[in-house]
Amino acid sequence: MRTRLALLGTVVLFAAAGCEAGEGAAVVTPSAPAEEIVEEPAAAAGGACILWDYKLIEQTTGVRFAVAASDQVQDTSSCVVQTLEAAWPDLTLSVVETTKANADIFLSERMPAKATKLSGLGRAGYRLTTKAAAGHGPAVEIGWLSEAKQLQTLRFTFAKDAPAAEVKDMNAKLLELAKALSTTNG
Template identity: 75%
Template sequence: MPTRLAALGAAVLFAVSGCSGPADEAATIVTPSAPAEDLAELPAASAGGACILWDYDFIEQTIGIRFAVAAADQIEDTSTCVVQTMSAAWPDLALSVVETTTANATIFLDTRMPAKATKLTGLGRAGYRVNAKASGGHGPTVEIGWLSEAKQLQTLRFTFAKDATAADVKGMNTKLLELAKALSTTNG
């Protein structure tokens, strides 16, 4: 995330300062070779996990926002990916994929769909969308979850920056659904 570069810089600073001996009393100053904006952008897929399913251009073409950093994780059969811009913690976009499930559409809607969610049609075997109000330091969220034709549980969540408007959220509902349809896995 944006703090990744700061953490890397701190690690380098600690490593360099730890290497100086008592005879070297001068302070060591570490300067980056290039500003963060000039660093090469690694593909989102290079983060692994669910990030292998998309790239920054694909996301930008679908929802209209350019992300530049990605982080992923995998625990047992669940892969995740979060992408962010370089300039702020929000907006961010998260994808979670559970490799396989025995749930059918009825079970998915009864057990996985949040209470205030809206059922979606035309997305996998069953799907929902839920919008949540701003909380903490971020703006509202749009979440779409679905049971894919390949019997995977997939969830997309877009978190806005604090200054998002109701019109922004309404527009993202449509855009995020298009992204979910593009990501939805099939049997074939």
């Protein structure tokens, strides 16, 4: 900023003094320096964002996210990542620090009514696909009770008009990401 002001001041002084650019003289045109955009790691947002990074997400989902935000409400930490281009798709992770629920309680009381049980993820898990609503496309959600007795939920929300094949493919990709994020006792 100081450089721009100094350059602008010099140009104004030359103009006021009646100096002209003669033949062969160089004309200096002030230009703004290129701004460098620095991408902060997702973990820099804190909260549940400390559990993942953009590379891991891109490798498993095939989507490049670049913006992360987190929140903490009582014992629940969350993180949402988005692309730079639009509000959707987005990917949300929420983690409840600890629960006394066992697998039976999780499946009977925490699993949404239209969800299907998942095996091979923590102590118990479910998958739920919802239809497009409120300006966004469908969503795929995976929730599970981890081995460390945490309630974890991943939700991928698509942009409006997402192809059905992409939604179907995201089921396996999101399960892979959930397995990578699932906390253990060790």
